[in-house]
Every structure is written in structure tokens, then in C-alpha cells.
Amino acid sequence: MHAFLALCHRPQDEEGPLRCPHPGCPLRAHVICLAEEFLRAEPGQLVPLEGRCPGCRNSLLWGDLISLCNVCPKEEDDYLDLEEDEEGPLRCPHPGCPLRAHVICLAEEFLRAEPGQLVPLEGRCPGCRNSLLWGDLISLCNVCPKEEDDYLDLEEDPKRETEKMLQFTGRSLPVETVDLIIHTSFEEMRKNPMANYTTAGPAHMDHTVSSFTRRGIVGDWKGTFNVAQNQQFDAHYAEKVAGCSLPFRWQL
Structure with missing residues (x-):
């Protein structure tokens, strides 16, 4: 679920905080917006590649664009614990680390920190009109409307x-x-x-x-089952869907 991309107009090598200029935009939401935009800007680099920064321990998901960076182990917890309103730059402590590489890396850590929220959900970063891919860790998200069809x-x-x-x-x-x-x-x-x-x-x-x-x-x-097979299937189905609240129709 992607909408139009209109990243906040900020030079990619600009010094200073990577903050959305719109008040109330969560830090994590904006970082993930930036990361998604950076990845889209390099469509030929969407290839799994191992990170090469000596201080990094995690594998990177995307190619040569971020081959030089990942969040350093000694800094990782600090990044994940950032308050939404905290001021200051979000920069990799390793000299020469590209900004794009670090932002994508940081977004990956934010997403990994919420393993139970890997559900498509509409993001609301006012400065970036693109939709965010991942869920509830973004505090200004609305739950996607639900539609069922059978x-x-x-x-x-x-x-x-x-x-x-x-x-x-x-x-x-x-x-x-x-x-x-x-x-x-x-x-x-x-x-x-x-x-x-x-x-x-x-x-x-x-x-x-x-x-x-x-x-x-x-x-x-x-009609492909005999009576005994139907009974076995009914018992198997009841066991597998125990606790499931979704209703299913079995006949017209």
C-alpha cells in the first residue's frame, strides 16, 4: 500500500537533525518514511547484501546503497530508546557512513524492535505523503479499515x-x-x-x-469424501481453527 512519495525537502548530506518539519510527526515514522524513499530511489540496488561496517553486527536487507553501515552494537539501544521529541542528529558514529545507509539501517532496527506489528498499516508522516509499510510502532497510525469477502x-x-x-x-x-x-x-x-x-x-x-x-x-x-473421511476432516478442521473468530460459509 503505497501512496505518492513527497519526501521532506532536505539535502541528503545536510548536517543537523533528521527531523520532520511538521510538528507532531513521530521520529520513528519519519525515519521509516525516509528509508522507504531512499530505497525507492535505488531500484537497481534492492538486493540482499551483508553489511561491511566493522562496528556493525547486523545484516542489511538492501544492496550496495547501504553496504557501509548498520547500527553499531554499542549505540543500538540508544537509538531504539530515542524519545519522539528528543532533539539532536541521528547520525552514524562511524566516519564516512552515508546518510542514506544509516537511515535505512535505523529504520530496519525500529521495525525489528516491533516483531508483533509486521502488518501493513497506513502511516501518517505529514511531511512524506507515502504510506508506511509497517504497523503500530508509529504512534499516529490509523488502523486500516477491515473488509472481508468470501x-x-x-x-x-x-x-x-x-x-x-x-x-x-x-x-x-x-x-x-x-x-x-x-x-x-x-x-x-x-x-x-x-x-x-x-x-x-x-x-x-x-x-x-x-x-x-x-x-x-x-x-x-x-462429494470427494466418504462419510468417515468427512468426519475425520471435520475433527481435523475443528482442531486447527480452534480459537479463530473468523466466520466461514460452507454452502450457499
Whole structure:
């Protein structure tokens, strides 16, 4: 989930604090914004590479752009404990460390410090219009709106479910385009000789061995189990989804 990128206008080699000029922007949010922008600026360098800074112990995720830096072990805790309103530069203590390298490295440490929050979430750094990739460690984030869709709902009324997803994503399509999407249903595909080889003659396919396509009916999978197998599956499913609050439809 990415929006337009408009990084705060600050020279990359400028001395001084790496702070968002907008009041109230969390430090971690802005650092991660900067890191994402720096990575996007080097699309050819998105290759895993080991860090080469002698004082660093962590592997870097991205290529030659940050090959000279990582957060030093002796400084790491200090960086992670930075207060949101603390003043001062966020600079690598190693001479010659590129600013881009250190910012990306610092952002990686911030993200790693919140392993339970690796969920896409909209960020709110006012100075950077791009969306942040990672979750709740950014204090000014809003929880993404939640939308659930089920295949059985889609099978029951494909047009309704397609329009619901368009509304959820804030998009609109002409009626003709929606009709084209609906036209890709299983039943419609069966009518297409380019996708369904049941019309091919015996010289090309032996239809007595098995049918090329199944019926494509919701719940048809149940017919592949006998009574005992169905009971075993029900018990296995109940064990695996114990504690799950998500509702699932099993038939129309």
C-alpha cells in the first residue's frame, strides 16, 4: 500500500537533525518514511547484501546503497530508546557512513524492535505523503479499515461482491468493465472452447479416463469424501481453527 512519495525537502548530506518539519510527526515514522524513499530511489540496488561496517553486527536487507553501515552494537539501544521529541542528529558514529545507509539501517532496527506489528498499516508522516509499510510502532497510525469477502459470497452474487470491493478500495469502474469481470466465472469459462477441452475429440483427449473439468459447484469438494473421511476432516478442521473468530460459509 503505497501512496505518492513527497519526501521532506532536505539535502541528503545536510548536517543537523533528521527531523520532520511538521510538528507532531513521530521520529520513528519519519525515519521509516525516509528509508522507504531512499530505497525507492535505488531500484537497481534492492538486493540482499551483508553489511561491511566493522562496528556493525547486523545484516542489511538492501544492496550496495547501504553496504557501509548498520547500527553499531554499542549505540543500538540508544537509538531504539530515542524519545519522539528528543532533539539532536541521528547520525552514524562511524566516519564516512552515508546518510542514506544509516537511515535505512535505523529504520530496519525500529521495525525489528516491533516483531508483533509486521502488518501493513497506513502511516501518517505529514511531511512524506507515502504510506508506511509497517504497523503500530508509529504512534499516529490509523488502523486500516477491515473488509472481508468470501468465495461463497462471490459465487452467490458476483456483481454485488465486486461492487463492494470497489467501494472499499475507493475505486469506480464502468458498468461494462464490471460485467467483463463477472464474465470470468467458472460457468462462463466452461463455455469457452479455448479454456475447456471437453469438446476436444478422442484423437486429442481420452474423456473416458476422467473429466477434464469438474462441476465447479460450491461445496462440490464434499462429494470427494466418504462419510468417515468427512468426519475425520471435520475433527481435523475443528482442531486447527480452534480459537479463530473468523466466520466461514460452507454452502450457499
